[in-house]
Amino acid sequence: MKPVRLAILGLGTVGGGALKLLQENAAEIKRRTGREIQITHVGTRRPRPDLELEGIKQSADLLDIVRQPDVDVVVEVMGGIHPAYEIIMEAIKHGKQVVTANKALLAEHGNELFKAAEDNAVQIAYEAAVAGGIPIIKVIREGLAANHIEWLAGIINGTGNFILTEMREKGRAFDDVLKEAQELGYAEADPTFDVEGIDAAHKLTILASCAFGIPLQFDKVYTEGISKITAQDVKYAEELGFRIKHLGIARRAEKGIELRVHPTLIPDEQLIANVNGVKNAVLVQANAVGPTLYYGAGAGAGPTASAVVADVIDIVRDISYTEDGAGTIPQLAFEALTNMPILSREEMTTGYYIRLNAEDQTGVLADVTTILSRAGISIDAIMQQSRLKDLIPIVILTDPIVESKMDDALAQIQALPAIRGEIVRIRLESLDS
Amino acid sequence: MKPVRLAILGLGTVGGGALKLLQENAAEIKRRTGREIQITHVGTRRPRPDLELEGIKQSADLLDIVRQPDVDVVVEVMGGIHPAYEIIMEAIKHGKQVVTANKALLAEHGNELFKAAEDNAVQIAYEAAVAGGIPIIKVIREGLAANHIEWLAGIINGTGNFILTEMREKGRAFDDVLKEAQELGYAEADPTFDVEGIDAAHKLTILASCAFGIPLQFDKVYTEGISKITAQDVKYAEELGFRIKHLGIARRAEKGIELRVHPTLIPDEQLIANVNGVKNAVLVQANAVGPTLYYGAGAGAGPTASAVVADVIDIVRDISYTEDGAGTIPQLAFEALTNMPILSREEMTTGYYIRLNAEDQTGVLADVTTILSRAGISIDAIMQQSRLKDLIPIVILTDPIVESKMDDALAQIQALPAIRGEIVRIRLESLDS
Numbered sequence: 001m002k003p004v005r006l007a008i009l010g011l012g013t014v015g016g017g018a019l020k021l022l023q024e025n026a027a028e029i030k031r032r033t034g035r036e037i038q039i040t041h042v043g044t045r046r047p048r049p050d051l052e053l054e055g056i057k058q059s060a061d062l063l064d065i066v067r068q069p070d071v072d073v074v075v076e077v078m079g080g081i082h083p084a085y086e087i088i089m090e091a092i093k094h095g096k097q098v099v100t101a102n103k104a105l106l107a108e109h110g111n112e113l114f115k116a117a118e119d120n121a122v123q124i125a126y127e128a129a130v131a132g133g134i135p136i137i138k139v140i141r142e143g144l145a146a147n148h149i150e151w152l153a154g155i156i157n158g159t160g161n162f163i164l165t166e167m168r169e170k171g172r173a174f175d176d177v178l179k180e181a182q183e184l185g186y187a188e189a190d191p192t193f194d195v196e197g198i199d200a201a202h203k204l205t206i207l208a209s210c211a212f213g214i215p216l217q218f219d220k221v222y223t224e225g226i227s228k229i230t231a232q233d234v235k236y237a238e239e240l241g242f243r244i245k246h247l248g249i250a251r252r253a254e255k256g257i258e259l260r261v262h263p264t265l266i267p268d269e270q271l272i273a274n275v276n277g278v279k280n281a282v283l284v285q286a287n288a289v290g291p292t293l294y295y296g297a298g299a300g301a302g303p304t305a306s307a308v309v310a311d312v313i314d315i316v317r318d319i320s321y322t323e324d325g326a327g328t329i330p331q332l333a334f335e336a337l338t339n340m341p342i343l344s345r346e347e348m349t350t351g352y353y354i355r356l357n358a359e360d361q362t363g364v365l366a367d368v369t370t371i372l373s374r375a376g377i378s379i380d381a382i383m384q385q386s387r388l389k390d391l392i393p394i395v396i397l398t399d400p401i402v403e404s405k406m407d408d409a410l411a412q413i414q415a416l417p418a419i420r421g422e423i424v425r426i427r428l429e430s431l432d433s
Numbered sequence: 434m435k436p437v438r439l440a441i442l443g444l445g446t447v448g449g450g451a452l453k454l455l456q457e458n459a460a461e462i463k464r465r466t467g468r469e470i471q472i473t474h475v476g477t478r479r480p481r482p483d484l485e486l487e488g489i490k491q492s493a494d495l496l497d498i499v500r501q502p503d504v505d506v507v508v509e510v511m512g513g514i515h516p517a518y519e520i521i522m523e524a525i526k527h528g529k530q531v532v533t534a535n536k537a538l539l540a541e542h543g544n545e546l547f548k549a550a551e552d553n554a555v556q557i558a559y560e561a562a563v564a565g566g567i568p569i570i571k572v573i574r575e576g577l578a579a580n581h582i583e584w585l586a587g588i589i590n591g592t593g594n595f596i597l598t599e600m601r602e603k604g605r606a607f608d609d610v611l612k613e614a615q616e617l618g619y620a621e622a623d624p625t626f627d628v629e630g631i632d633a634a635h636k637l638t639i640l641a642s643c644a645f646g647i648p649l650q651f652d653k654v655y656t657e658g659i660s661k662i663t664a665q666d667v668k669y670a671e672e673l674g675f676r677i678k679h680l681g682i683a684r685r686a687e688k689g690i691e692l693r694v695h696p697t698l699i700p701d702e703q704l705i706a707n708v709n710g711v712k713n714a715v716l717v718q719a720n721a722v723g724p725t726l727y728y729g730a731g732a733g734a735g736p737t738a739s740a741v742v743a744d745v746i747d748i749v750r751d752i753s754y755t756e757d758g759a760g761t762i763p764q765l766a767f768e769a770l771t772n773m774p775i776l777s778r779e780e781m782t783t784g785y786y787i788r789l790n791a792e793d794q795t796g797v798l799a800d801v802t803t804i805l806s807r808a809g810i811s812i813d814a815i816m817q818q819s820r821l822k823d824l825i826p827i828v829i830l831t832d833p834i835v836e837s838k839m840d841d842a843l844a845q846i847q848a849l850p851a852i853r854g855e856i857v858r859i860r861l862e863s864l865d866s
Contacts, residue, residue: 017721022579024720031646031767031768033768034763133722133723134722134725135575135577138572139568139571142743142746143572144743145743145746145747146455146746147458148461213465271704287457288458288566288742289736290730291729291730292729295725296725296726297725302722303721306577306580306719306721307722308579309579310577310579312579317762321756321760321761322756322761323754323755323756328750328753328754338464
């Protein structure tokens with residue numbers, strides 16, 4: 001069989017990594033596919049003298065590259081929404097298979113792109129868009145295909161997990177660790193995407209579509225970052241047997257789907273609570289298999305290239321053995337997507353960690369517990385901490401409750417005369433199956 | 434498209450579970466495949482009045498079932514080598530696709546079976562044969578296909594892991610926990626397959642073939658059970674920051690492949706060290722992605738059925754979209770297998786935990802360390818324990834060393850006049866990437 005011809009658009013960390021991986025592991029990859037993969041084009045503006053590019057056409061005109069006849073598969077690893085969107089659309093119209101690592105693009109414009117791919121009988125493969133080198137898309141689309149997936153919860157932003165790990169292990173403050181993460185190159189100069197949960201929300205959008213067969217709906221993800229987490233709360237959580245992780249959670253509830261990204265207390269004996277540093281992990285609860293967990297590097301040249309090239313290999317196999325190369329698996333795991341309602345924040349149900357600062361006044365505990373009890377909120381644990389600057393921090397853990405009820409109860413508690421400062425609320429999930 | 438027709442051979446825990454799962458999740462599975470799956474035959478001797486079998490032909494003549502024209506896929510979940518071997522061969526000759534959960538059969542006769550499948554352009558799918566519901570075969574064959582896999586280490590026998598977990602958490606003795614495992618139904622009346630590592634060796638054989646592209650070679654796996662592990666060693670290991678797990682390890686070494694199943698000390702901060710109870714996990718070290726870990730239930734009706742039905746779904750997709758239904762992925766991950774030498778135990782390299790009981794005699798430590806040093810074995814830690822019945826237990830951790838050298842050194846130490854009883858040796862792996 002003739003070689004499969006590849007254009008790599010973008011020669012940054014990921015693109016360079018994919019090129020190197022295809023070159024270094026070429027012999028072993030050929031043993032797996034039975035077919036040669038030939039890089040015919042790279043699209044880049046900056047020269048990369050460190051890469052072996054002999055015999056590969058280089059151009060900065062990406063639209064031109066995807067129209068070339070000697071391209072079967074376009075690997076888009078340039079990032080950003082524009083012009084990636086236009087270039088992928090053009091590639092699809094020219095009948096090219098597409099591999100992309102672009103989570104923002106898919107989360108925000110995936111519905112149109114997948115539709116175009118279907119209309120043109122090509123596929124868009126996107127393993128690298130979520131959780132880097134962990135083959136989580138394959139696991140959900142194929143490995144767990146026999147299951148009804150109930151929920152999934154993932155540490156899907158390595159920068160955030162690095163920050164929370166450092167805060168817990170060393171008692172450091174958020175700002176201090178963020179600065180180090182930026183110096184280490186984990187966090188961008190503008191860290192908003194990572195620490196405010198936008199990056200995680202992009203990935204969660206894609207995971208939820210594959211898990212439940214719903215359209216991509218990034219705008220409906222409730223997103224809360226980790227920038228307000230304090231070393232104090234990390235410490236109290238630990239004392240109660242919990243760790244704070246920034247989780248992306250997608251859950252089928254009775255009335256619809258919950259899509260949410262927020263800091264979360266989880267029991268420290270849960271395996272995912274022990275995923276530290278920049279590593280990612282996704283815990284999936286499905287009706288037949290029960291809980292399964294997938295762990296690995298969520299970013300970096302090697303891990304992301306691993307996922308990009310795995311997609312290329314899948315496509316090579318599909319091109320080689322199926323009639324039209326459109327693949328044997330529905331793009332978002334289901335042949336037809338279903339519209340299920342996405343719940344608003346107020347409709348979601350979670351447990352809670354609440355910290356309030358009270359004046360040392362008799363009766364405040366009674367007032368607080370009465371308010372919670374009247375709202376139908378059951379208390380799982382309550383802990384009075386040592387006095388801090390004339391105030392007594394009180395920590396309360398609650399059982400799961402619909403958020404609107406918690407909003408009401410907290411408004412009432414906040415209004416108590418003995419309560420000082422803003423009440424801290426962090427969600428809590430047992431992650432039990 | 435016409436429904437894909439299934440025969441399920443064996444209606445025990447796994448067969449019954451697969452049947453129920455196909456029935457319960459039928460609507461969702463059809464949303465994923467776009468095609469109906471119809472169970473036309475079940476092969477069983479015992480009636481199962483608890484199952485919904487209306488409209489399904491039942492017979493105890495399994496050879497007859499696999500010859501029927503209204504069968505596209507044969508699901509073999511009866512277990513045992515014979516007559517499973519003969520029945521699968523007959524199914525293959527009749528052009529049926531095969532799904533099996535039979536690790537013993539594949540590990541011992543897989544080479545012939547896969548050859549026959551290839552000759553008849555059908556596939557044998559076997560996700561359920563290893564680590565139950567964890568889609569580890571798919572991960573290795575496809576998800577990590579871009580990588581050169583360096584090694585893998587797995588907790589792939591739930592019974593053994595349950596026993597070791599109980600020993601560590603509660604300080605219990607091996608025999609005591611084994612009895613409980615039998616009462617709980619985790620361990621068979623004859624627990625040899627589980628506790629002596631034979632079951633794990635079957636699974637390791639299959640994993641290693643997929644990871645390295647080598648023929649199945651069960652007879653070359655070095656296998657050591659956990660029945661000699663004592664609560665004392667579990668405790669000492671813990672004090673040193675290690676846990677003892679029964680691991681299956683496949684590793685590319687310089688001169689060949691190591692295939693080994695044995696109790697292993699691993700650092701307690703490793704995620705896999707925290708996999709407890711009957712759960713399974715596989716840690717894979719690959720050159721691009723680095724370490725990734727896959728965790729879940731390794732046995733039971735639901736998890737095994739999850740894997741069996743995922744294989745059925747893959748086959749339905751292949752039958753629907755490829756020319757001959759033989760699948761797009763090589764059965765053992767590589768188009769052509771390579772014969773690489775499998776190392777003997779003496780040629781393998783591992784670290785060591787050594788415990789010896791010494792009389793309280795000056796000079797014994799010096800003698801022991803001199804012997805190790807002369808053999809080129811570096812000591813990583815040494816710990817003298819509190820006196821026990823007139824003897825002083827000495828625990829030594831070593832860096833990795835080829836086993837033949839350790840054999841020699843231990844023979845010399847054993848011969849020292851101050852050493853009492855048999856020296857305990859347990860392998861140690863850092864599992865660092």
